Amino acid sequence: MVRPLSGFRLEFLLSEQLVAGVVGAGVFGGHHARKYATTEGVRLGAVYDVDYARARALADKHQATAYADYAAFLKAVDVVTIAAPATAHFALARTALAAGKHALLEKPLATTLDHADRLIALAERMGVVLQVGHQERFVADAFGVLRRPTPPRSIWCRRLNPKTGRGEDVSVVLDLMIHDLDLIRQLGLGDLKSVVARGDADDVETELEFEGGAMAILAASRVSSRPDRRMTFVYDDGVVEIDFVNRTVGNTTATPLAASFEDASLSPALSDPLGLGVTLFVDAVRNRRAAPICGRAGRGALEWALAIEDTLEALVQPEPKRASAGV
Numbered sequence: 615m616v617r618p619l620s621g622f623r624l625e626f627l628l629s630e631q632l633v634a635g636v637v638g639a640g641v642f643g644g645h646h647a648r649k650y651a652t653t654e655g656v657r658l659g660a661v662y663d664v665d666y667a668r669a670r671a672l673a674d675k676h677q678a679t680a681y682a683d684y685a686a687f688l689k690a691v692d693v694v695t696i697a698a699p700a701t702a703h704f705a706l707a708r709t710a711l712a713a714g715k716h717a718l719l720e721k722p723l724a725t726t727l728d729h730a731d732r733l734i735a736l737a738e739r740m741g742v743v744l745q746v747g748h749q750e751r752f753v754a755d756a757f758g759v760l761r762r763p764t765p766p767r768s769i770w771c772r773r774l775n776p777k778t779g780r781g782e783d784v785s786v787v788l789d790l791m792i793h794d795l796d797l798i799r800q801l802g803l804g805d806l807k808s809v810v811a812r813g814d815a816d817d818v819e820t821e822l823e824f825e826g827g828a829m830a831i832l833a834a835s836r837v838s839s840r841p842d843r844r845m846t847f848v849y850d851d852g853v854v855e856i857d858f859v860n861r862t863v864g865n866t867t868a869t870p871l872a873a874s875f876e877d878a879s880l881s882p883a884l885s886d887p888l889g890l891g892v893t894l895f896v897d898a899v900r901n902r903r904a905a906p907i908c909g910r911a912g913r914g915a916l917e918w919a920l921a922i923e924d925t926l927e928a929l930v931q932p933e934p935k936r937a938s939a940g941v
Contacts, residue, residue, distance in 0.1 A: 632896060635660035635691035636708055637684075638698035639668040641780060642720055646695040649892040651676045656896055662687040663698075683767045692744075693899055695892075696720065699783045701844045704729040711736045711744065716899045718892070720747040721796075722788045722919065723912030724813060732918055734909040742897045745905035746912030748796040749891035756883035757863070758872030759847055759854060760800045766854075769798060769830040770846040774838035777816075781836070785815045787926075791834035794845070796907075796915040803828040811925040820922050 634650040636643045639661055650658040659678045663669035673680035681687035688694070688709070694715040696706050704724045704725040710717050711733065723746050724730040737744035754760050770796040781789035804826040811820040817835040824830075843858040852867035861875040882893075894906045913934040 620622055632656045632692045632899065633659040633690065634663065634896075635694045636756055637662050637687075637694055637696045637710075639663040639665070639672040640697065641898060643695070643697040644672055646697055646718075646720075646892065647672055647676055647678070649889045650695070653730075653889075653892055653896055654820060655900065656693075657797055659770060660687050660690045661675075676844070680744065682743075684709065688715055691715065693896070694718070699780070701783045704733065707733050708736060711740055714740055714742060716743040718747060718895045719912070721912065722746075722784070722792050722916050723909060724916065725784060725788065726919065727913065727917060727936045730909070730913040734913060737909055743895065743905050744909040745805065745895045746907050746909060746915075747888075748793060748907050748915065749887040751791045751907060752883040752887045753799065753858075754845070754856075756795050756873045756881050757856060758855075758869075759845075760797070761872075762849070762869060764849065765802045765826075765828065766847040766849050767828055768848045769801070769828075770844070770848075771798070771830070771832040772842050772844045774833065774835040774840070774842040776839065776841065777837050785923060785926075786813075786818055786834045786836050787820075787922050788916075789834075790836060791820075791832055792915050792919045793924070794832050794834070795918045796911065797845070797910075798822070798830050798832075799914050799918070803830070804919065809921050809925045811922045813926065818922065818926065818928075820925070821859070822918070844934055848917055848924050 632655060634656050636647045647658055647661065650656050658678045658683055659791065660679050661669045661673040662681045662684055666680060669680040669682065692708050695718045696703060697720045698706055700722055703719055704873065707717050707719055724733060773794060784894050803824040805826050806822060808823045809820060811818060813819055816837045819833045822830040839860050845856050849856040849867050854867060855864040863871060863874055865871050873881055873884060882890040897903060898905045
């Protein structure tokens, strides 16, 4: 439960405009800055980046203030989005939470379970909102696949992107596949029983088996020749397939889907999932609600992602050493 920092602070949050700050002036930092600039009840006040020129360029687009000093940046804001490289998430979020700032972290929450646990505990101790940027969950939920009466028997997920140069401080599992892992965790398939994985840091395929017998097969790449983003759900009575690139949906089951791509203009989850995530984050802060995708949810997806990475590392065997001459 989110506890108010003080009576004065709570009154301010509920009656005044929130001042938001964005950490990281890259591509995703720019997306978050635009969302804050157009969200009711929020003013984008500050941008921080270790590269001050980048911070200044983004801040100037939105009449905000650029900072190269993180402590000074935090003093100027009420809420922060952290859209820096994943390996910097823990240190940046820990400092922000300790300063009493509500934080929206782009995925992954952290790069180790220990760091994830420490951030969750710190947010709870400080009584601030901690939300993780798995906003693609909103898209799947809009179609209704997360609310079906029975879980699927198997799931296929493909998330293949051409090389962009972004996110390369972590593997493709933590960079891209973790989105699908978060979605699969919402389907009620039970505990993870076994993991088989193959690939490298940029291209991974994995098979997950669950205690109830369900299977999930996932592929993620950031060196693909073309984008390919599909999810296929196999149920006892048919198949649901969603193609996010071509924006098509197939459904042979007896249960109709809750939405289609033609409904995108009527559904914020389909037209602007990032904007919806920011709006819900602001609502959680202002009205003392739980974050829609909290730190514990981010930890769960991270746990499975690290299990896949561990399997990949176990497959890499050291080259046998040659005996020295004369031995």
